[in-house]
Amino acid sequence: MYKIVKKRPLAEQIFLMDIEAPRVAxxxxxxxxVILRVRDKGxxxxxxxxxxxxxxxxxxxxxxxxxxxxxxxCEHNEGDYILDFAGPLGQASELIHxxxxxxxxxxxxxxxxxxxxxxxxxxxKYLSNRGxxxxxxxxxxxxxxxxxEEEMRAVSNNYYITTDDGSYGFKGMVTxxxxxxxxxxxxxxxxVVTIGPMIMMKxxxxxxxxxxxxxxxxxxxxMVDGTGMCGACRVSIGGQTKFTCVxxxxxxxxxxxxxxxxxxxxxxxxxxxxxxxxxxxxHKCKIGR
Amino acid sequence: xxxxPRVPVRExxxxxxxxxxxxxxxxxxxxxxxxxxxxxxxxxxxxxxQACPVQIKIPEFISAVKNKDFAQAADIIAEDSSLPAICxxxxxxxxxxxxxxxLGVKGEPVNIGKLERFVADWGRKENYYxxxxxxxxxxxxxxxxxxxxxxxxxxxxAKLGYQVKIFEALHLPGGVLEYGIPEFRLPKEEVVRYxxxxxxxxxxxxxxxxxxxxxxxIDDLLDKEGYHAIFLGSGAGLPxxxxxxxxxxxxxxxANEFLTRSNLMKAFDSEYxxxxxxxxxxxxxxxxxxxxxxxxxARRLGAEVYLVYRRSEKELxxxxxxxxxxxxxxxxxxxLNNPVEILGNEKGWVTGMRCVEMGLGEPDESGRRRPIxxxxxxxxxxxxxxxxxxxxxxxxxxxxxxxxxxxxKWGGIIIDENTSQTSREGVFAGGDNxxxxxxxxLAMGAGRKAAEQIDVFIKNKFGKK
Ligand SMILES: Cc1cc2nc3c(=O)[nH]c(=O)nc-3n(C[C@H](O)[C@H](O)[C@H](O)COP(=O)(O)OP(=O)(O)OC[C@H]3O[C@@H](n4cnc5c(N)ncnc54)[C@H](O)[C@@H]3O)c2cc1C
Ligand code: FES
Numbered sequence: 001m002y003k004i005v006k007k008r009p010l011a012e013q014i015f016l017m018d019i020e021a022p023r024v025a026x027x028x029x030x031x032x033x034v035i036l037r038v039r040d041k042g043x044x045x046x047x048x049x050x051x052x053x054x055x056x057x058x059x060x061x062x063x064x065x066x067x068x069x070x071x072x073x074c075e076h077n078e079g080d081y082i083l084d085f086a087g088p089l090g091q092a093s094e095l096i097h098x099x100x101x102x103x104x105x106x107x108x109x110x111x112x113x114x115x116x117x118x119x120x121x122x123x124x125k126y127l128s129n130r131g132x133x134x135x136x137x138x139x140x141x142x143x144x145x146x147x148x149e150e151e152m153r154a155v156s157n158n159y160y161i162t163t164d165d166g167s168y169g170f171k172g173m174v175t176x177x178x179x180x181x182x183x184x185x186x187x188x189x190x191x192v193v194t195i196g197p198m199i200m201m202k203x204x205x206x207x208x209x210x211x212x213x214x215x216x217x218x219x220x221x222x223m224v225d226g227t228g229m230c231g232a233c234r235v236s237i238g239g240q241t242k243f244t245c246v247x248x249x250x251x252x253x254x255x256x257x258x259x260x261x262x263x264x265x266x267x268x269x270x271x272x273x274x275x276x277x278x279x280x281x282x283h284k285c286k287i288g289r
Numbered sequence: 290x291x292x293x294p295r296v297p298v299r300e301x302x303x304x305x306x307x308x309x310x311x312x313x314x315x316x317x318x319x320x321x322x323x324x325x326x327x328x329x330x331x332x333x334x335x336x337x338x339q340a341c342p343v344q345i346k347i348p349e350f351i352s353a354v355k356n357k358d359f360a361q362a363a364d365i366i367a368e369d370s371s372l373p374a375i376c377x378x379x380x381x382x383x384x385x386x387x388x389x390x391x392l393g394v395k396g397e398p399v400n401i402g403k404l405e406r407f408v409a410d411w412g413r414k415e416n417y418y419x420x421x422x423x424x425x426x427x428x429x430x431x432x433x434x435x436x437x438x439x440x441x442x443x444x445x446x447a448k449l450g451y452q453v454k455i456f457e458a459l460h461l462p463g464g465v466l467e468y469g470i471p472e473f474r475l476p477k478e479e480v481v482r483y484x485x486x487x488x489x490x491x492x493x494x495x496x497x498x499x500x501x502x503x504x505x506x507i508d509d510l511l512d513k514e515g516y517h518a519i520f521l522g523s524g525a526g527l528p529x530x531x532x533x534x535x536x537x538x539x540x541x542x543x544a545n546e547f548l549t550r551s552n553l554m555k556a557f558d559s560e561y562x563x564x565x566x567x568x569x570x571x572x573x574x575x576x577x578x579x580x581x582x583x584x585x586x587a588r589r590l591g592a593e594v595y596l597v598y599r600r601s602e603k604e605l606x607x608x609x610x611x612x613x614x615x616x617x618x619x620x621x622x623x624x625l626n627n628p629v630e631i632l633g634n635e636k637g638w639v640t641g642m643r644c645v646e647m648g649l650g651e652p653d654e655s656g657r658r659r660p661i662x663x664x665x666x667x668x669x670x671x672x673x674x675x676x677x678x679x680x681x682x683x684x685x686x687x688x689x690x691x692x693x694x695x696x697x698k699w700g701g702i703i704i705d706e707n708t709s710q711t712s713r714e715g716v717f718a719g720g721d722n723x724x725x726x727x728x729x730x731l732a733m734g735a736g737r738k739a740a741e742q743i744d745v746f747i748k749n750k751f752g753k754k
Contacts (some may be wrong), residue, residue, distance in 0.1 A: 010661070022505050023499065023505060024504060027503065027504055027505065035391055035615065037460055041555070041560055041562060041565040042561075042562050043554060043561075043562040043564075044460070044554070044563075059669070068562050069562055072562075084460040084497070084498050085498060086460070086497075086498035086499075086500060086504070087500070087503065087504065088456070088503055088504070089500065094428060168662055196347075216456045224546060224549055224550065224563075225458075225549060226498055226528055227353070227458050227459075227503075227526070227548065227684065227686065228684050228685075228686065229468075229526040229528070229541075229545055229684070230528065230543055230545045230546035230549050231525065231528050231530065231542070231543040231545065231546055232542070232546045234530075234537060235537075236537060239535065241530065241532075241536070246686070260637070263539060263637040264537065266539075267539045267540075267566065268564040268566060
């Protein structure tokens with residue numbers, strides 16, 4: 001059992017939680033994820049690690065209540081326990097292998113969207129700790145959905161917010177902002193790291209391909225075990241099949257078959273929809289009220 | 290006495306059992322077991338014992354059953370096997386003990402498997418075993434993986450006084466026994482959990498959710514956590530795919546994924562959150578136990594099921610009993626057929642599978658006749674789900690994070706046959722991660738052998754505490 005030592009709402013339906021998991025906290029690296037199970041009948045849910053504190057032995061996760069299981073997570077409060085919490089899984093970000101000299105010569109831009117801002121954070125923080133603050137674009141539906149703003153500002157060089165409705169920051173998509181930065185402001189980036197909804201990563205990737213900027217995307221595929229045992233997470237990278245949970249989650253975005261990845265992500269959607277309806281019928285959801 | 294015909298085993302009727310996940314075979318009751326035990330002619334040089342991977346003293350335990358001394362029978366089996374209720378259910382008896390029973394030459398062999406199961410089930414129901422902790426000898430051993438290899442190794446070490454901790458990647462212990470083999474062949478709560486509880490009663494600790502190579506490394510365990518030796522029983526969990534067109538379409542899954550969803554995550558039960566997609570017509574590719582299990586689970590979830598295998602019935606690697614049960618349950622066998630492409634619609638969902646007919650050529654390295662595609666024989670099977678069951682290989686996670694741990698090209702961990710030790714001092718291995726996907730009994734045997742060698746190693750290196 002893993003204790004929730006802190007819970008904080010970040011935006012509507014989005015929560016941050018610090019989970020007591022000393023082994024995971026000790027080994028976690030930016031870019032990795034965990035798999036958790038809330039209750040006995042629950043599924044195994046992959047979530048990217050948002051932060052970790054090796055001393056306190058805690059790992060921070062951010063969830064948005066969208067499915068049956070994420071709802072169940074969000075219903076838990078400080079002091080409650082989560083049944084299973086396994087990790088860290090996947091490969092760490094390539095950046096942790098880069099030397100200071102390499103980092104000094106690299107202009108890096110992070111592009112996150114939605115809750116994708118959460119997994120962007122540990123990487124930006126990591127680079128900032130090493131003395132190389134990157135630029136960051138975070139996209140959200142509207143002002144209410146902007147998360148971790150202060151934290152992110154503190155560790156990034158230039159921090160840009162975009163909202164779909166223009167209620168905050170730049171009005172438009174993250175790709176519009178990226179276009180502006182590159183085409184109007186003549187910013188030169190050597191690497192783009194994008195984390196967020198598959199569709200956003202697809203369009204970021206298409207754009208950076210045009211610009212010839214190497215790009216890394218962190219894929220949030222379906223998963224079951226997260227250890228390479230089932231292949232539910234398989235994706236096509238440059239025509240080759242890879243397992244996101246062990247070979248990824250980060251891949252060269254220009255080689256990712258995003259259309260296939262999005263299609264595969266929806267494989268169980270109808271079933272999930274049915275289960276969710278059932279759940280909502282049987283059980284009044286208290287979240288978001 | 291050999292005139293008594295083999296005592297039939299009572300089973301759930303096929304038409305009934307395809308609607309539930311309860312155990313297919315009821316096994317023998319005491320009366321039936323005693324009668325079947327009478328069939329054994331007590332050979333002086335029993336070939337069945339030779340053919341048993343762990344050399345259970347078969348005629349002796351059968352003789353005890355015949356005398357209705359079930360406790361003695363249990364003791365005799367326990368000398369050589371630590372998981373008899375499991376092995377009695379899942380061992381390929383026809384190619385081991387029963388395959389070499391002399392009665393089988395002219396008639397039917399003694400049903401050794403069901404006798405073993407009877408004795409083990411008797412022991413469980415009577416609470417015959419009550420394992421207790423033995424005083425600790427002060428040495429610590431870490432066991433990686435809680436499948437049959439790890440459980441057997443941990444059991445023997447704990448009995449010798451070692452402080453044993455099993456680290457398991459998944460949230461439940463048991464390995465393939467838990468996530469792979471379905472409930473209707475191996476009841477989880479009643480049999481698997483019971484065996485695991487016995488291991489815990491011996492003082493063995495099981496820490497789940499620890500992925501060795503990620504959460505912690507082998508070197509951490511040795512250097513920082515003070516373990517005197519390590520046993521790797523991490524199995525062979527990495528699924529293979531065919532690399533044919535269409536394999537990433539929606540509706541194509543590995544047997545491991547399908548079975549994990551159904552067994553470990555209990556997706557077959559609507560009270561559980563994990564989804565499973567079964568479709569109306571399922572094609573399972575492969576011919577081993579795993580393929581049979583996937584096919585039969587799909588059948589129980591309401592699908593019409595095809596089993597596509599590239600060789601003939603004779604070469605099917607699955608246990609004979611499973612093939613028999615699968616046929617009874619209406620699985621349609623498409624033998625000497627091999628998929629060449631998976632077909633899909635414009636939305637990316639499976640609509641069928643293109644296969645080619647195969648002929649059998651000269652025997653290959655495995656001694657089995659090599660299947661050769663027959664030109665121009667392509668045909669399509671209509672289906673909406675394809676389950677790939679082409680075998681598995683060891684997960685590279687531990688090898689890739691443990692410096693100087695030598696492996697074969699295909700991923701198998703290399704050990705010294707005599708000492709079970711890997712290329713790393715104090716690190717031992719056994720089971721599917723060494724041999725490639727094999728059997729429960731071989732994994733259990735390998736775990737027990739390693740336990741013996743770990744004991745020798747620790748005594749030599751660290752002396753007595
Ligand atoms: C569906 C199916 C049906 C089968 N049917 C039969 C049958 O009828 N008869 C028979 O004899 N055999 C059968 N087998 C084969 C048999 O189950 C295996 O040979 C046996 O379980 C191997 O045991 P093991 O202990 O080596 O590995 P496993 O049972 O695979 O256990 C390995 C364990 O190690 C864990 N692990 C792996 N990596 C790590 C890590 N890095 N850190 C921590 N833990 C880790 C895994 O999660 C797993 O729990 C079947 C297999 C399958 C998949
Ligand atoms: S999640 Fe099962 S192999 Fe990646």
